[in-house]
Amino acid sequence: MSFKFEDIEVAISREAPYSSPGGFGNILLIDITGEKPLKTYYNMAEVEKDFNSKPEVMRMAKICFNQADKQGNKISINALKILGITPGEELGQEYDAIGTALANDNDYVWILSTDVEDDKLKTYLSDFAEANMKLYSTLMTDESTFNFKDKMYTIPNRAEKNDDLYKRVDCVAASCAARATGSYNPKFLNIVGVEELSDKQKTLEAYNKGINIYVQSGNFKSYRDGFVGKQGLYIDDVVNPLYLSTMIKDNLNTLLHHEEKIAFDYAGFALIENRIITALEFCTRADIIKKSIDGVGIYKVTMPNPAEINPVDLSERVLRGIVVEYTPSIPINGIKPITLRIHLEDL
Numbered sequence: 001m002s003f004k005f006e007d008i009e010v011a012i013s014r015e016a017p018y019s020s021p022g023g024f025g026n027i028l029l030i031d032i033t034g035e036k037p038l039k040t041y042y043n044m045a046e047v048e049k050d051f052n053s054k055p056e057v058m059r060m061a062k063i064c065f066n067q068a069d070k071q072g073n074k075i076s077i078n079a080l081k082i083l084g085i086t087p088g089e090e091l092g093q094e095y096d097a098i099g100t101a102l103a104n105d106n107d108y109v110w111i112l113s114t115d116v117e118d119d120k121l122k123t124y125l126s127d128f129a130e131a132n133m134k135l136y137s138t139l140m141t142d143e144s145t146f147n148f149k150d151k152m153y154t155i156p157n158r159a160e161k162n163d164d165l166y167k168r169v170d171c172v173a174a175s176c177a178a179r180a181t182g183s184y185n186p187k188f189l190n191i192v193g194v195e196e197l198s199d200k201q202k203t204l205e206a207y208n209k210g211i212n213i214y215v216q217s218g219n220f221k222s223y224r225d226g227f228v229g230k231q232g233l234y235i236d237d238v239v240n241p242l243y244l245s246t247m248i249k250d251n252l253n254t255l256l257h258h259e260e261k262i263a264f265d266y267a268g269f270a271l272i273e274n275r276i277i278t279a280l281e282f283c284t285r286a287d288i289i290k291k292s293i294d295g296v297g298i299y300k301v302t303m304p305n306p307a308e309i310n311p312v313d314l315s316e317r318v319l320r321g322i323v324v325e326y327t328p329s330i331p332i333n334g335i336k337p338i339t340l341r342i343h344l345e346d347l
Helices: 022-027 044-051 054-065 095-103 119-132 171-177 200-208 235-258 267-285 311-318
Strands: 004-007 027-031 036-041 077-083 109-115 134-138 152-157 215-216 220-223 299-302 323-326
Touching: 022 027, 022 235, 027 054, 027 171, 027 267, 036 044, 036 095, 036 215, 044 054, 044 077, 054 077, 077 095, 095 119, 109 119, 109 171, 119 134, 119 152, 119 299, 134 235, 152 171, 152 200, 152 215, 171 215, 171 220, 171 235, 200 215, 235 267, 267 323
Parallel strands: 027 077, 027 109, 109 134, 134 152
Antiparallel strands: 004 323, 036 077, 215 220, 299 323
16 A cells, blocks of 8 residues: 655745644643633643643543553653633534634644533534544544544544543543654554443444444553544554655745745755655654665655746746655554464474
8 A cells, every 4th residue: 555645735834833743742632611712731730720620631631641652661742732612502603712712723633622422512523623634532422423434534432431430542642642653553552541441342332333442452451443433544544644744844844944945947846855855764764654675765756847847837936746655654453373383293
C-alpha cells in the first residue's frame, strides 16, 4: 500500500493559525459543564487552579499528563487545551462557542469531551474533526445512536460504567499524543490511568461492531484494535500521513518566509524539493515511511518542469503539480501459528 499527496496545497499566511508538527502532542478537551474561555495548560498544577471543583476534567487531565511508555518511563502530552461550553437547545446554536473559540487556535490534533451520552454533541464534534482533519476520540454506550461508520477522523471506543464513572477508553488519545508520531502500534497501546473493560460479552459485541476496546490480554492491559470509524483504517493510517503532510507544509512555510525570493526556475524548484525531502527523511527516521533493505526511505518526489509552467499559474504565482509518493511503515498486529516440525533425526 502506498499513499500519494497530489497538488499539495500550502496555505501560507502570517496570521492564519495552522496545526504544527508539535500540535500532534496537543489535546483539545471540551468541558460541557459550563462556559470557560479556551486556555492552554502545560501541567496538572495549572489545571488544578481552574478546574479543582470539576472532578471529570481533573480525571481526564490527569490521564493526559501521566502516560508512560512500555518500559514504565513517564511520557506526557505537550499541552492540554480546555474549552468550557454550556449546551443550548438547538443544534447549530448550542456549540457555536466551539467554532468561535477555535477560530484563532488550530494547533492541536486530538479532541476529547467530558460528555459521554449526548449523541448530538458527538455528531457535531465528529463532523468538526472530519472538516478540520482532527482526531476525535469518543465513547460509545450501549444506547448510542451516533453513527461513526465511514468517519476517517473519529475513533469509537467502548463505554462501560464503574461506580457511576465511565472508563475513559477514549483517553487513548492521551497515549497517542504523548508518543512520537510513527513510534507506536495503536493496537497494543497501554493507557495509564484507565481500567480495563470487564463485561466480556458486551465488550465482544462492541468489538465486532468496529468499536475499540481496552482489555486484559494475558499479563498485559492493552488497547484493541486501534480502528477509526472508516472500515479498514487504523489510527496510524490516518495520523501518519497527516503528520507527514503537516511536516511538508511546515517546512515550506518556513522556506517561503525565510527566503527573500523563490523564482519559477530550476534553482527555486530545487529549494522546494529539498525542503520536501527533508520532511520525508525525518518521517523515515520516525518510522512513518518504510525503509528499503539498505535503510533508505521508500519515497519519490516529482516536481513540475519549470519550462512547462501554465501561464495561469505564473500569473497567480502559485506552484501546482508537485506529487509526493511513499510506502508506509506498517506495524505487525498479529503472529499466526508458527509451524513446529519435529525431526526424529538430526537436521
